[in-house]
Amino acid sequence: MSVESRGADELATVWRQQLISPLTLTPAELRAENQSLRRKVRGWLLVEYVGCAVVIAAFLMHWLFSDNRASHVTYVAFVVATLWVMRGLHVKLGDRGEVPLPVDLLAFQRATLERLRHGLATAWRWYLLPFAVPIVIVVIDRWWFTPILDRPAHLNHVVNVGFLAFTVVFFVAVWLWHQVIAARLQRRIDYLDTFSSNSAPRW
Amino acid sequence: MSSQIQDELYAKASADFGLPLARLVKAYESDPDLQRDLLQEIHLGLWKSFNTFNGHCSLRTWVYRVAHNTAASHVLKRQRLRLDRMTAIEELADVPDATNPAEIAESSDVLVRLMALVHSLKAPDRQLVLLYLEGLDAEAIGEITGASAAAVAMKIYRLKSHLATRFHVRRKT
Numbered sequence: 001m002s003v004e005s006r007g008a009d010e011l012a013t014v015w016r017q018q019l020i021s022p023l024t025l026t027p028a029e030l031r032a033e034n035q036s037l038r039r040k041v042r043g044w045l046l047v048e049y050v051g052c053a054v055v056i057a058a059f060l061m062h063w064l065f066s067d068n069r070a071s072h073v074t075y076v077a078f079v080v081a082t083l084w085v086m087r088g089l090h091v092k093l094g095d096r097g098e099v100p101l102p103v104d105l106l107a108f109q110r111a112t113l114e115r116l117r118h119g120l121a122t123a124w125r126w127y128l129l130p131f132a133v134p135i136v137i138v139v140i141d142r143w144w145f146t147p148i149l150d151r152p153a154h155l156n157h158v159v160n161v162g163f164l165a166f167t168v169v170f171f172v173a174v175w176l177w178h179q180v181i182a183a184r185l186q187r188r189i190d191y192l193d194t195f196s197s198n199s200a201p202r203w
Numbered sequence: 204m205s206s207q208i209q210d211e212l213y214a215k216a217s218a219d220f221g222l223p224l225a226r227l228v229k230a231y232e233s234d235p236d237l238q239r240d241l242l243q244e245i246h247l248g249l250w251k252s253f254n255t256f257n258g259h260c261s262l263r264t265w266v267y268r269v270a271h272n273t274a275a276s277h278v279l280k281r282q283r284l285r286l287d288r289m290t291a292i293e294e295l296a297d298v299p300d301a302t303n304p305a306e307i308a309e310s311s312d313v314l315v316r317l318m319a320l321v322h323s324l325k326a327p328d329r330q331l332v333l334l335y336l337e338g339l340d341a342e343a344i345g346e347i348t349g350a351s352a353a354a355v356a357m358k359i360y361r362l363k364s365h366l367a368t369r370f371h372v373r374r375k376t
Contacts, residue, residue: 008335008363011370014313015226015336022221023242027210030250033243102252102260102268104349105330109275116279188325195327195358196350 045090052086070141077134088126106196110189117185120178128171139164212253212262217246220266223337230321230333231274241277248273260346267347271330278326313370320369331358 025033056079063075103111139160142148147156228242252269260268317336321329327348334344341359345352 008366011313011317011366012336012338015317016222016338018226018229018314020222020225020229022217022225023246024214024217024221025243025246025250027206027213030210030213030247033247034251037247102256102265102272104268105271105275105347106327106349108268108272109326112276112279191325192327196354 048086048089052082055082068141068146070137070145074134074137074141077137078131081130081134084130085127088123106192110192113185113189113192117182117189120182120185123178124171124175128174132171135164135167209250209253209256212256213246213250216249216253216262216266220263220270224266224270226337227270227274227333230318230329231278233322241274244277245270245273264343264347267334271333271347275326275330316370328358331355332362335359335362 059075059078059082063072063079066072066075142156142160147153148159151159224245225242228238228245232238232241249266249269252265256265321332324332327350330348331344331350334347339347341352341355344350344359345355348355350358
């Protein structure tokens, strides 16, 4: 046996001799825990639904009390956008409480990382773009149809352009952040490739 | 599958692999409270998974796959923004020992250093190291991880070499 093998095997022995207490759950405890987890997942979903309902209710209230047609379009667009984002959150992030499949570890990690990377790289489509439409409608409405009357026109335009510029910068920053994280995840996926192959570049 | 068989499979897995699972949790999570939560999550995941156990692989392979996948998901959720800071086995020689030398001198605790080393590894490397430390051979590790036996053997060779160097030097000082 080589020196390396003996040293590593000694470490393995030390590792297995750790003082720890194992956990054993009875079938009743497991079922109770499973029920508790389901209740938690239902609770998270309920919070999402309530949040969505509050936002939609706020826009619907504005819609009801506004007599301007362009504003009506804006509020309806916000409601649609909110529903679209909620759908996206539900679909993309709806795996809470699921059991990891007993597939091999590399396949599981690859699937998990690819799902996350895809979710982030495409988040702008279901997370930002739906709100871009109503925001543009707001600016058009404020510019041509319902400007603030107790302000000079040029000041209205400055406010509108400022609002639009801030929104664009915010959206681009969020998009860039998502791309950075997605790129990091891609590097992890690339590492899995080199890990599973026998011809890793560093070897 | 009947719930009785599911319960029996869980009881056997828990009896046979209870200690390795508890050690695995310590290698993935350093916070004691979160360790307890993660261990419970793994046990619950195992029990639920046995509802679909089909015998196509050994109970050991199944248990380790579910446990490591659950733990890896746990780490990914908590460390999503720090993914780049983990180390590969091949890079260990370039990374300083993460533990406090004073603490080591006082406790002479090889296990503390080993745990710190394991915590610093990237997920697939960590999984391989843990399976190796649990006494599995390259073929069994390959079956669990999905890596080729040659790749696993090469990794283990490098790991052994690195462990011998790092821990031998420390013992002398």
